[in-house]
Amino acid sequence: xxxxxxxxxxxxxFLLLIGIFLYRGxxxxxxxGILLLYKTKWGINLIHRIGKEHEKLLNVLSYVSIIVGxxxxxxxxxxxxxxxxIYTALPQVVQAIKIPPILPLFPYLPQxxxxxxxxxxxxxxxxxxIAIIAIPHEFFHGIFAARDKIKIKKxxxxxxPFFLPVFLAAFVEPDEKxxxxxxxxxxxxxxxxxxxxxxxxxxxxxxxxxxFFMAAFTPSGVIFDDYAxxxxxxxxxxxxxxxSIANPTYENLTSLVNLTGDNTVSIGxxxxxxxxxxxxxxxxxxxxxxxxxxxxxxxxxxxxxxxEKITNTDKLTEELNKYSPGETITITVPYENKxxxxxxxxxxxxxxxxxxxxxxxxxxxxSGSGLSGKIVSAVSFFKQPNVYYxxxxxxxxxxxxxxxxxxxxxxxxxxxVNMLPMxxxxxxxxxxxxxxxxxxxxxxxxxxxxxxxxxxxxxxxLIMVFWVINVx
Numbered sequence: 381x382x383x384x385x386x387x388x389x390x391x392x393x394f395l396l397l398i399g400i401f402l403y404r405g406x407x408x409x410x411x412x413g414i415l416l417l418y419k420t421k422w423g424i425n426l427i428h429r430i431g432k433e434h435e436k437l438l439n440v441l442s443y444v445s446i447i448v449g450x451x452x453x454x455x456x457x458x459x460x461x462x463x464x465x466i467y468t469a470l471p472q473v474v475q476a477i478k479i480p481p482i483l484p485l486f487p488y489l490p491q492x493x494x495x496x497x498x499x500x501x502x503x504x505x506x507x508x509x510i511a512i513i514a515i516p517h518e519f520f521h522g523i524f525a526a527r528d529k530i531k532i533k534k535x536x537x538x539x540x541p542f543f544l545p546v547f548l549a550a551f552v553e554p555d556e557k558x559x560x561x562x563x564x565x566x567x568x569x570x571x572x573x574x575x576x577x578x579x580x581x582x583x584x585x586x587x588x589x590x591x592f593f594m595a596a597f598t599p600s601g602v603i604f605d606d607y608a609x610x611x612x613x614x615x616x617x618x619x620x621x622x623x624s625i626a627n628p629t630y631e632n633l634t635s636l637v638n639l640t641g642d643n644t645v646s647i648g649x650x651x652x653x654x655x656x657x658x659x660x661x662x663x664x665x666x667x668x669x670x671x672x673x674x675x676x677x678x679x680x681x682x683x684x685x686x687x688e689k690i691t692n693t694d695k696l697t698e699e700l701n702k703y704s705p706g707e708t709i710t711i712t713v714p715y716e717n718k719x720x721x722x723x724x725x726x727x728x729x730x731x732x733x734x735x736x737x738x739x740x741x742x743x744x745x746x747s748g749s750g751l752s753g754k755i756v757s758a759v760s761f762f763k764q765p766n767v768y769y770x771x772x773x774x775x776x777x778x779x780x781x782x783x784x785x786x787x788x789x790x791x792x793x794x795x796x797v798n799m800l801p802m803x804x805x806x807x808x809x810x811x812x813x814x815x816x817x818x819x820x821x822x823x824x825x826x827x828x829x830x831x832x833x834x835x836x837x838x839x840x841x842l843i844m845v846f847w848v849i850n851v852x
Contacts, residue, residue, distance in 0.1 A: 383502070383775070391487075391503045398539075412538070417551065419536040427519065427535075427552070431526025438527040441576075442569035445524070448579055449572030452799040453807055459796065460839070467843040467850075472634050472657050474850040481843045485790065499782040508783065509790055512585075513578060514550040517794070520577035521570060522552040528566045531555040564813045571806045571813075575795040582791035589784035590762040593769075596777040599691045601683040601714075601768030604741040607674035609656070609666045612647050617665075619646035620655070630662035671740020672725050678741070681768045683720060684712040693743060693766055703737050705729040714768075803833045 402409065402418065410417050431438065466473055467481055479493050487506045490498040514537075522532050534553040559567060617628045620636050621643055637643055637655060645652045645667055653675065654668035668674050682690050685699045686709055703709055708726045715721050727737035743766050763769070771777030801811035811832060816825035 387502045387504055415538040417538045419534040422535050424532050427522035427532050428526045431523045435527050445572045445576040446568050448576050456796040456800050464839055467846045471850045480847050505783050505786050516577040516581050517574040518550045518552040520573040524570045524573040525554040528562050530558045564817050568813050571810045575798050578791045578795035582788050585787045594762050596772050597769035599767045600770035601681050602690050602696050603681050603766050603768045605744040606742050607668050608671050608740040609668045611664050612667045616647045672728050673740040679713040681714050686710050705737050801832045802836050
């Protein structure tokens with residue numbers, strides 16, 4: 381039976397149980413905007429005890445938490461700026477992605493929008509991840525507040541009241557009057573503590589994920605990055621899809637490209653069988669050569685060649701060099717349902733040495749391509765580059781690994797988003813207190829906070845408008 385059936389059954393059971401629980405405790409429910417809050421006193425004694433017993437350690441961590449908060453705020457503003465640029469200046473990327481720029485993560489979102497670059501996201505994941513992320517986040521807010529002798533009035537969780545009682549997050553409610561009397565540093569430490577907890581959670585589960593991957597997966601194939609291509613100037617293109625072009629520009633080129641099908645392109649006497657745009661570059665494009673792999677639309681994973689297992693790129697090169705141009709080889713690849721099947725591919729001539737065979741695939745070294753490449757390389761240290769790994773425990777290995785992957789991704793995403801300098805996030809008041817500390821002018825800090833909130837909301841509206849224009 382498909383796991384989805386069990387997942388939906390769990391969803392129905394969860395909703396039934398949470399509905400019964402909320403009905404029995406309805407006296408503890410209060411409305412707060414569009415949310416309903418279930419308020420209790422769970423964990424308050426524990427929060428105060430830890431805040432008191434570990435006061436010295438928390439004093440040191442306050443500095444770390446605030447520094448991390450500033451790094452997160454800078455990081456999220458940079459990423460926000462990149463999103464604005466992509467959605468306003470790169471229409472072909474928006475058309476390819478199609479999903480709106482602001483979209484809450486909910487169960488089955490990758491499956492519903494066919495986001496193949498993301499692993500499945502089940503309801504089971506959603507429940508587990510909310511608990512793992514929300515509880516430490518609020519707990520850290522509480523213990524940092526307790527460190528400064530700020531009383532914790534209530535704890536609990538919130539949910540949407542519409543249609544179904546869907547659990548959203550936990551909360552810790554400190555005494556706001558007491559908190560406002562504390563120093564700006566103390567308030568900033570409490571505000572940044574939640575995102576600091578999310579960062580620590582992300583790091584912890586990243587380590588767990590790496591250890592699990594090394595134990596539960598084994599190298600079983602090679603993943604190539606692209607078909608062989610040349611980089612050509614947009615202005616040099618003379619023909620695309622049998623349509624002559626005079627003085628081509630990036631804009632009129634995008635209108636002629638079939639984003640879902642084959643594209644034939646000519647530059648002078650050179651002919652190509654495909655085109656792809658380079659993100660952020662309006663002067664050059666990737667032009668695909670007429671190669672065996674591109675013509676056959678070979679899957680990106682190679683498991684074996686003539687039944688000889690391929691476990692890394694060196695083994696792939698070794699096996700290909702056993703054959704000559706014009707020979708037909710059998711390449712074993714995985715299909716969508718993870719079963720293996722064979723493809724018959726006739727090798728071409730290597731353009732640099734006609735005596736050697738050519739499949740026409742390329743491997744891109746991401747480790748040296750800027751800061752993002754170095755980050756990707758660092759966080760993938762437990763994987764060999766361009767290697768396809770087979771799960772030793774079948775779907776169970778994938779289920780656990782994908783769960784851990786989502787925990788890491790969402791932990792860091794929540795930490796980043798929560799430090800946006802907007803009124804609805806912790807980063808809003810954190811920004812306000814920062815400006816107040818720097819200028820010693822509360823009125824100016826308030827105006828700066830209001831301006832930043834409205835400015836970011838305006839940018840959100842702007843990218844949504846551009847998304848509508850480019851998609852529809």
